[in-house]
Amino acid sequence: MRTHFCGLVDESLIGQTVTLCGWADVARNLGGVCFIDLRDHEGVVQVVAEPDDRPVFDAAADVGYEDCLRITGTVRARHSVNARIRTGRVEIVASRIEVLNKAETLPFYLHETPGEEARLTWRYLDLRRPExxxxxxxxxxxxxxxxxxxxxxxxxxxxxxxxxxxxxxxxxxxxxxxxxxxxxxxxxxxxxxxxxxxxxxxxxxxxxxxxxxxxxxxxxxxxxxxxxxxxxxxxxxxxxxxxxxxxxxxxxxxxxxxxxxxxxxxxxxTYAEAMRRYGSDKPDLRIDLELVDVAPLVAHCEFKVFTDWAANPDGRVAALRVPEGAALSRKQIDELGAHAAKFGAKGLAWIKVEDAARGRDGVSSPIAKFLDDATLAAVLGATGAQSGDLLLFGAGAWKVVCDFMGAVRLKVGRDLGRVAAGWKPxxxxxxxxxxxxxxxxxxxxxxxxxxxxxxxxxxxxxxxxxxxxxxxxxxxxxxxxxxxxxxxxxxxxxxxxxxxxxxxxxxxxxxxxxxxxxxxxxxxxxxxxxxxxxxxxxxxxxxxxxxxxxxAFPKTTTAQDLMTDAPSPIPDAQLAEVHVQVRARD
CATH class of the missing domain: 3.30.930.10 (Bira Bifunctional Protein; Domain 2)
Incomplete structure (x- = not known):
């Protein structure tokens, strides 16, 4: 049906007659001339219908969005180059336009990203989208x-x-x-x-x-x-x-x-090192934040949550230093706590280091009163805290702390733009x-x-x-x-x-x-x-x-195929053939 792919037509074909098949990506009737951007899986090429060939011009004027077409024409150089597409130096002067299948009005425009439900219901249209x-x-x-x-x-x-x-x-x-x-x-x-x-x-x-x-x-x-x-x-x-x-x-x-x-x-x-430093067995090394174990430093403080888990051989007390995190509002810190709770945290303690040189007088925190000067200094030193930093703390069972502090590390890194470019295997x-x-x-x-x-x-x-x-x-x-x-x-x-x-x-x-x-x-x-x-x-x-x-054809997060409407009920007769009986839901 075709001699070439739309997206592969180039200057080497100038003067030749080609036949292309594809969809009308864009159809424009400018009165004196009609343009059709014809698209197949290799790309798009511009087709021109000129008014001196009336049957072709009329056919082009009648083309609608996403109509399925076959077009024959001669390749020529474009007057205005389109550097954004591979075929942007040439165009096709149409001598024949066939509508192989007229498209009805689509449920969404293919150059936009529709909602997830629409994408999966009309997956065949979603898959046509260039992206x-x-x-x-x-x-x-x-x-x-x-x-x-x-x-x-x-x-x-x-x-x-x-x-x-x-x-x-x-x-x-x-x-x-x-x-x-x-x-x-x-x-x-x-x-x-x-x-x-x-x-x-x-x-x-x-x-x-x-x-x-x-x-x-x-x-x-x-x-x-x-x-x-x-x-x-x-x-x-x-x-x-x-x-x-x-x-x-x-x-x-x-x-x-x-x-x-x-x-x-x-x-x-090793797994042990990954969990200790990053709280994850699949650490994202593009984020330059690490967890620090502080259990020995807070084992004798007056904050019971810390001391109980510091004394537990299966427990962990970990800190995460967030550079310049002291600028976060209380609402933002609370949002981090809510995020940690999704991964098992009972709470997320914090210290804002406003002026590291002033010790206790330079920090703001609900838990600072439970830490004596020596303990506070030891924690600031172990984490490398500097003025303007935020320290986040997690205490609990070892695996639970790893999970929620690892999740907080990722969220902070992404929210504060600390994900470096590139690939880190x-x-x-x-x-x-x-x-x-x-x-x-x-x-x-x-x-x-x-x-x-x-x-x-x-x-x-x-x-x-x-x-x-x-x-x-x-x-x-x-x-x-x-x-x-x-x-x-x-x-x-x-x-x-x-x-x-x-x-x-x-x-x-x-x-x-x-x-x-x-x-x-x-x-x-x-x-x-x-x-x-x-x-x-x-x-x-x-x-x-x-x-x-x-x-190509995925399921939704509720395990459904919206395009085929699967899963679906099976007739009793068909179930009987495989000796299966469906119980009513309780």
Whole structure:
């Protein structure tokens, strides 16, 4: 139907006849001449209909916004160059205009950003918008670059099952009734984790897959019910082998896709250091603010909140120095406290340092009266406080303080413009093996149950489960975890010990993971891997905060597809075929 793409017509085609297909991005009838900006996925080119060719002129005058057109014409140089577009030095003098499909009035103008509901209801129109085209094409180039890198290095693209077995760990599974096995269900995979480990046992050595994964969990800007990850696994490797290879891969694709040069070597930071300094296991290093532990300094002050948690071995008292933060109003400080409360804070203490040289007389704070001169001086010294600064304090359980003080650090950094330009990647390593779940009264895996511990002895792991460190690692970029992985357990006895510590008894382990335990008994090699979030990386490259902008057909935050009206009820007859009965809501 066409000879060229609209956005690729250039000066090399001057004098030639071309046929183009696209949408009427703009149609202007100036009386003596008609202009149509014709758009396809490559860009826009200007079409001119002149009055001496009356049928063409009349056809152009009748063109409406977003009409679907085919236009034949001759390429000529433009009198007035438009440097903003790639085709801005040429135009098409139309000799034939065909309306392939007349567009009705659109629900929104494509050169504006409509509301979220409108965007997702008419997603096919939203995707026509140039900005969405740009972001989606960034994602496409990312996947192409990843495949090139992996294929060139001998990685094998192997598909793993979509219909698989439900497991008791991680987020909720999406369940699929098995029609031929009444009362039994498949689960959609949360990741290909177990299958890629089995592939290492099977001798495939280097595996990858652009994998669709599913998790039935609450949504937010960087989460979807179904998502895409680059899944990788290596046999015969250590942590550094995986990290060095994938670090080079990420550097390469950023260079190729968005012309960004990342650090020649990504810094490494342990989980313990990241939490201590930044209150997060995915710290945004573009923000030059750090937490300082002050528990020893306030252990004997008269502020009970501080002293109680300073004396608690599982507690933390941390301070955050905000340079020039003393200018914040009481309302702004209260807003920071409300933000901290969303992450578990009971309160957010503060001190305004108006004149550091005057000591107590130079500060303003509701808690200053509870701190003697020596304690106040020690706190000011430890935090490096200077005149004009604001000190924020958090006290509570160690993990809770990390969470809310880390969140406050991010908010302050963004609100006060302390986010530096550029890209700050790093590796976070040496994650805890387990976390204690108070509600369930048992340990849960911080990464997943197949992550190897740093110790190689099962008895040692059992004796020191609370402080055990795993061989897990995450790649972080600008405060986003873009990849997470680990060296895996490759011995059946160690895997059984981990299951036991997680409260998965031998009988349940056999029922749920018997195939894995069996596979590990037959000479499973040491192996490890990582999974990268394609959606998240694409969003970072495209410069958007929401992964919905780089997913063609995403769900809303209420887990709905507004375009297709999914999920939707299923007829009773169809449910009966799969032996499912829907219970009425309580």
């Amino acid at each position: 969405m085209q740009r972001m989606m094409r960034t994602r496409i180039r990312l996947v192409q670059a990843l495949r090139r890198w992996l294929d060139a290095r001998g990685f094998q693209d192997i598909e793993t099952p979509i219909l698989t077995k439900a497991t008791p760990e991680g987020a909720r599974d999406f369940l699929v009734p098995a029609r031929m096995h009444p009362g039994e269900f498949y689960a959609l995979p949360q990741s290909p984790q177990l299958f890629k480990q089995i592939l290492m046992v099977a001798g495939f050595d280097r595996y990858y897959q652009i994998a669709r994964c599913f998790r039935d969990e609450a949504l937010r800007a960087d989460r979807q019910l179904e998502f895409t990850q680059l899944d990788m696994e290596f046999a015969w490797v250590s942590e550094r082998d995986v990290q060095d290879a994938t670090e080079e891969m990420i550097r390469t694709v950023f260079r190729e896709v968005v012309e960004v040069e990342l650090d020649a070597a990504f810094p490494r930071m 790093l590796w976070v390593t040496d994650f805890p093996m387990f976390e204690w779940d108070e509600e369930e009264g048992r340990y849960v895996a911080l990464h997943h149950p197949f992550t190897a511990p740093a110790v190689d002895d099962e008895a040692d792991l059992r004796a020191n489960a609370k402080t055990a460190v795993s061989r897990g690692y995450d790649m972080v970029l600008n405060g986003n975890e873009i990849g997470g992985g680990s060296i895996r357990i490759h011995r059946s006895s160690m895997q059984s010990a981990v299951f036991e510590l997680l409260g998965i008894g031998a009988e349940e382990a056999k029922a749920k993971f018997g195939f894995l335990l069996d596979a590990l008994r037959f000479g499973a090699p040491p192996h490890g891997g990582i999974a990268f979030g394609i959606d998240r990386i694409a969003a970072l490259m495209a410069g958007t905060e929401s992964i919905r902008d780089v997913i």
